[in-house]
Amino acid sequence: MATRSTGRTDVTRSAILARLGAQGPASRADLARALDVSPALITQLVKELIADGLVDEREHSPSQGGRPARRLGLVSSAGHAVGLKIAPDHLAFVEVELDGTVIRSAQEPFDASSATLLEGLGHAVEGFIDGGSGVPILGIGVAIPGTVDAQGSGIVDSYQLDWNDMPIGPTLRRMLGLPVLVENNVNALAMAERLFGIGRNHATFLTLTIGTGVGLGLVMDGVVLRGGSGGAGEIGHVPLVADGVLCSCGNHGCLETVIGQASLERRARDAAVIPQRAGIAALTRAADDGDGRAQEIFSDAGRVLARVLAGVVQVFDPESVIVLGEGTAAWKHWASGFEPEFRATLLPSRRGVPVEVETWTDESWAQGAAALVLSTPFDAVGLAGEQGRLVRSRLSVVPKPGVQSHGR
């Protein structure tokens, strides 16, 4: 859609902030090149940003053969973002600085099927924010396992949560008076990866998330692809085995029925590799301890995944694949099956595609959610639309540290 143009809001001011936050300190000249604007504009905007207390001048970087650059850094405490991950039985919160570093985090039980879940959710977020540092909150990012309406207003369909047209975005917006960005959890994670993770160095990559299921995030030319109806990346339901096991989606033989967590656990239990009541953690432990049968379960899954993912890499042509999720704890066991099969199945010209594993923590999902907020100043027009503009304006208006003004 003939991408936008000038004027209206100060997109570039925010782009500078986002760039400094995401990529670390940089000189004015660096910024001009990176954002593809004239040095003149950077000079002028940086002057304002310094006056506003959002940016400060740091040390000189060594000369590159000419006048040495004066590096600029983000005053990362100038604004914070909150990330929220919604799971069927609990909520996970984080508060992060502009550069993505986690300030604090929390977990809380939650009942996604409760009749009063919307109020409960709102109060939980209020509670988390109130316990905060006093630094103004720019917005709330919410990661959900499911799909969001295309307009990005935050109305959620989720099979896992058993939600249908659930107005998460509108409700939180009304209760909190803050910008709220709702997105599929896998896409949110891809966004975080692009801003703060390995993806920082690639414009076009795939994120593969291994958890209870498998998911795919598609990032092309620096943009997270959402598909026609916000449902891109559903690799878990790629058809694999004709007339295979019945999948939760109603079809038979989806990838998830073969290499999903439940499938691995069942296989392990049937083979008595782990006790009947044990789960994936026990299986991972067994493999770590050298149990050959446990290792084989993972490497078999790796081989299957390899062929499917090779197909996607063939079609999508990414520079890199990044592996994420709770399941990465067992990745080294997956890899023994995955790696040889993956390489052997790729076109010769793609065979060098790196597969990198990102370190995973309990807070990673919520961190991904927070990245939704921090990413908004980045898109010129922006998926984020109205909410993105609100985040931008809050960022620009942020007062000198000290005074707070959340809500409103």
Next chain:
Amino acid sequence: MATRSTGRTDVTRSAILARLGAQGPASRADLARALDVSPALITQLVKELIADGLVDEREHSPSQGGRPARRLGLVSSAGHAVGLKIAPDHLAFVEVELDGTVIRSAQEPFDASSATLLEGLGHAVEGFIDGGSGVPILGIGVAIPGTVDAQGSGIVDSYQLDWNDMPIGPTLRRMLGLPVLVENNVNALAMAERLFGIGRNHATFLTLTIGTGVGLGLVMDGVVLRGGSGGAGEIGHVPLVADGVLCSCGNHGCLETVIGQASLERRARDAAVIPQRAGIAALTRAADDGDGRAQEIFSDAGRVLARVLAGVVQVFDPESVIVLGEGTAAWKHWASGFEPEFRATLLPSRRGVPVEVETWTDESWAQGAAALVLSTPFDAVGLAGEQGRLVRSRLSVVPKPGVQSHGR
């Protein structure tokens, strides 16, 4: 990467022209909405465009409840584009108007392995242009079966043509003094589809091309995706059969070895459905004439294709799939296997994805190539880069009809 902004060249002037060309006449208000600029700007730029003879005012459209709109139309003869398709043994040319209509076309034998192929190519294009209508040529689009360097300068690698780092773009640019845009043929076709075909009504869709092989074009949010190294859409080499038939790519059991033209022909010959020396055309005729064995060969292929394509649709979430290529002549036979399998394999929420067949002519490939030129004013910064800017400037400078000035 923080999409660009204002200034520099008159991007929007060209966007107006492209929009009018691609979507037909529209009012000023329509244009403002479509291009996401202010009505004020449209008023001003249209004034200039009318003065330049590139746009004219047409009839009034009926009122929508307020002041009726005065529609604007492109003076489509204001500039032409040339499209060139390169095949191993021949070249196909078309000259099109700004709205994509074909003015004239030509074919010419060609030897892609000749030592003097570059000069030959240049002279062939010169010959075609010189035989033209006298309307200024905005640029040359070249569609090749292979990959182009990421910078878009037009250096080609092609297995089919047996080319390695072949400087098609630089050579033609030097010989002709015109903007030259080189792109993979499948991607060029996707671009044409987006500008002038069924894809006009969808922002996010797949094009499936069936010819000697199968190819995929990915269009998301109106942009043709090229992948990290310009090789996106290689569905022909998705791994399908473990330890299957050896493929030209060096791997075994690629999709192409199962449903590629050569494979169908072999199967038909082995079963004596067609004579030993006959090809796909004979097989199609047999199926058309009611030969059940021929029909089954196609429907079997359709079933296989359905499962692979369902996987891609799962991952990519397009609004629509468009089928193109010489092979569409037999699509109704493919479809009897494809349709039921495709629907049954998709997620319930995707099951309604339309699969539409575009009408196909001998000139379609070259028309796709020409669309490369006509699309350049559309991208804000643009894949097209330098060449796109040149096309834009030629479009703006186009004189009142009459005077010509190609080269230089």
Next chain:
DNA sequence: ACAACTTTGTTTAGAACTAAAGGAACTCTA
């Protein structure tokens, strides 16, 4: 037939941005 409403198109002041030219601060070469 008149006001109220809607949509289209135009004008004007001002914001966002660029290009071009030049000053500032350093390195390299002779």
Next chain:
DNA sequence: TAGAGTTCCTTTAGTTCTAAACAAAGTTGT
């Protein structure tokens, strides 16, 4: 140690675009 070359940053004048207010040309309701 002087000049030539680089890279970084700033200033100035001018372009592209927006926002806001308004004029134009219709439809609809009473």
